[in-house]
Amino acid sequence: MQTLDSLKPVLHPYGVEPFFVEDNGKVCKVYSNKGTLAVKHISPQTGVDFVRNVQTLFQRGYNRIVPIYPTMDGRYAVWHEGELYYVMPWLNNQEKEDRFEKHQKLFRELARLHTISSQDVKINKEERETHYEQLTTRWEKEQQFLDEYVEECEKTIYMSPFQYHFCMFYKDVSQALKFSRKKLEEWYESTKDLEKVRTVIIHGKLSTEHFLYDDRGLGYFNNFENSKIASPFHDLLPFLSRTLKTYPKYYDECVEWLETYFQHFTVRNEERLLFMCYLAYPSSVIAVVEKYFHTPKRKRNELKSLKKLQRHYWLLKNTEYVVMRLDEIERKKKEAEEEEA
Known part of the structure; x- marks a missing residue:
């Protein structure tokens, strides 16, 4: 269960100040001074390949991945208490097609x-x-x-x-x-x-x-x-x-x-x-x-x-x-x- 206090150390490297957190299981919806964000945690075993593959796609010009925000020092994930966390914008996901x-x-x-x-x-x-x-x-x-x-x-x-x-x-x-x-x-x-x-x-x-x-x-x-x-x-x-x-x-x-x-x-x-x-x-x-x-x-x-x-x-x-x-x-x-x- 993620709370406002538990996510503060994760969001600090991004320069983000959280105001309110909704824990939705695998992903948290965070209301902050930089808008509404999605914060997700992954295991270190899959984290290395994940970061490398996403970086490769960004470098090759593929931009149809939900953007993964870098920290202020350029990292795509933050290590905290044995898990990797990454931050994305929160998409409303309003479907307009069948x-x-x-x-x-x-x-x-x-x-x-x-x-x-x-x-x-x-x-x-x-x-x-x-x-x-x-x-x-x-x-x-x-x-x-x-x-x-x-x-x-x-x-x-x-x-x-x-x-x-x-x-x-x-x-x-x-x-x-x-x-x-x-x-x-x-x-x-x-x-x-x-x-x-x-x-x-x-x-x-x-x-x-x-x-x-x-x-x-x-x-x-x-x-x-x-x-x-x-x-x-x-x-x-x-x-x-x-x-x-x-x-x-x-x-x-x-x-x-x-x-x-x-x-x-x-x-x-x-x-x-x-x-x-x-x-x-x-x-x-x-x-x-x-x-x-x-x-x-x-x-x-x-x-x-x-x-x-x-x-x-x-x-x-x-x-x-x-x-x-x-x-x-x-x-x-x-x-x-x-x-x-």
């Missing part, structure tokens, strides 16, 4: 963020080969597990509800797995001779909740504590997994958000292949089935397990629709390019 429009802006800004921070780094060919072999081996084992378990279930005279539904879902899960393995093969073939891979500064916790608006309606990223150097799809995949985990529906808006991103961040062929490979892979369904299989019968909660399987199957089907639409769009683009050539 959900679809807000997501469009979010993905457009994400593409800009990734473009400005992108850089090619050398990659060890042996490391890529090892990664490919390990992934291929693991996925082959998972396919084998699914094949053997569905046979075992079908031999059972009285299947449990979970087993019955798994048998119904098996074909879709298996097809998704085979699609991912096909894309992985294509990725490996297309990257055999490449010596570099592209990395960007990723936000690390992409969400519309972390995309705030100022009084002019401009959107800014905040909550950059999980930012790091990684593949751009480390931002997209977790976001899509959360968004698509709902009742079955045709997620055309999701396809449009991704196309907005691809229009503003030019994705290389090998990057798209790897993205599609990971997006399509039915890891969560397989994890649910494996957990059920390895849990002793007396400890299984049949209803809970079945509900979990159903939810992750819906995620699989929603993802499948997005993957197929993206694949179709890419195929039509290539056909159009070939016709022009």
